[in-house]
Amino acid sequence: MRFAVVQFGGSNCDRDVHHVVSDVCGVDCDLVWYKDGITRDYDAIVIPGGFSYGDYLRAGAIAARTPVMEAIKQHAEAGKLVLGICNGAQIGAETALVPGTFTTNATPKFICRPVCLRVETEDTPFTREYRTGEVIRIPIAHKEGRYVAPAETLRTLNAEKRVAFRFCDEQGNVTPAANPNGAAENITGVIGGNERNVLCMMPHPERASEEVLGSDDGRRIFTGMIRSIEDRENGKGQA
Amino acid sequence: MNYTAKITISLKEGMLDPEARAIQHALANLGFSTDALSTARVFFITLQAENVEAAKAEATRMCERLLANPVIHRYEVEVGA
Numbered sequence: 128m129r130f131a132v133v134q135f136g137g138s139n140c141d142r143d144v145h146h147v148v149s150d151v152c153g154v155d156c157d158l159v160w161y162k163d164g165i166t167r168d169y170d171a172i173v174i175p176g177g178f179s180y181g182d183y184l185r186a187g188a189i190a191a192r193t194p195v196m197e198a199i200k201q202h203a204e205a206g207k208l209v210l211g212i213c214n215g216a217q218i219g220a221e222t223a224l225v226p227g228t229f230t231t232n233a234t235p236k237f238i239c240r241p242v243c244l245r246v247e248t249e250d251t252p253f254t255r256e257y258r259t260g261e262v263i264r265i266p267i268a269h270k271e272g273r274y275v276a277p278a279e280t281l282r283t284l285n286a287e288k289r290v291a292f293r294f295c296d297e298q299g300n301v302t303p304a305a306n307p308n309g310a311a312e313n314i315t316g317v318i319g320g321n322e323r324n325v326l327c328m329m330p331h332p333e334r335a336s337e338e339v340l341g342s343d344d345g346r347r348i349f350t351g352m353i354r355s356i357e358d359r360e361n362g363k364g365q366a
Numbered sequence: 367m368n369y370t371a372k373i374t375i376s377l378k379e380g381m382l383d384p385e386a387r388a389i390q391h392a393l394a395n396l397g398f399s400t401d402a403l404s405t406a407r408v409f410f411i412t413l414q415a416e417n418v419e420a421a422k423a424e425a426t427r428m429c430e431r432l433l434a435n436p437v438i439h440r441y442e443v444e445v446g447a
Binding site for chain 2: 184185188189192221227228230231232233234235273275276277309
């Protein structure tokens, strides 16, 4: 099993993700410079957080138009796992790996703090180690993280249970007060892909993958991915 | 022939414009009363094309391919010689 973490100029969470996948979870993981392209088969590709191209034009817009994203699209179309975190989520949305977009926060400032998330579905490779309705604690750090999508897209996301996470309070109530960036319906994690094999999320699970960091709630996203890949290798259905 | 395209990217009707809201508040703090305020981004691009129509089509493709995000933006392309 092998993961890749794609590095763009401006990525700054690439090594954190690499550390979690390789040192914390014990899985082989390559750091791949975007210009080198995806030159081998990976079981999972992570697009990490940061400020690719300085967020010029729009967060994620320029990185989304690089050739490596074509390869990542094909990887996703083959049913393999793609996780976009923060700037990676913005790049994923700009690439249409998930519907909608992540744009300027309702209060247009950078927010960096732990938040509570309600897990909306455990029926994905990324969330299978949570229980639906569970409240987890993972930090956010963004200025352009407000999820926006047309009403019809939101209906489809809800109907197909493709909302992975919503901002909530500590009791799991999804309220305007618990919505730090004004995201539509408090959404901050969206599932894409024919096999529910893409997750784009604004919170940083790699920053909450070890108890020493105050929470290891985020680690189960990575271990869920790993178990899904193992199941697929063992012929237990799709990843 | 050289043409200059003026491309204006703005938010679709009804989209929240947080920066505009902050600017409106700042104006209010200076004693200016405004009914509405919105922001837009303007690009001036010089390009070579056969004619005005071709230049406009090329600038439109730039909007569709990169400059605008169709989820939230609308765009307007004006081309002059």
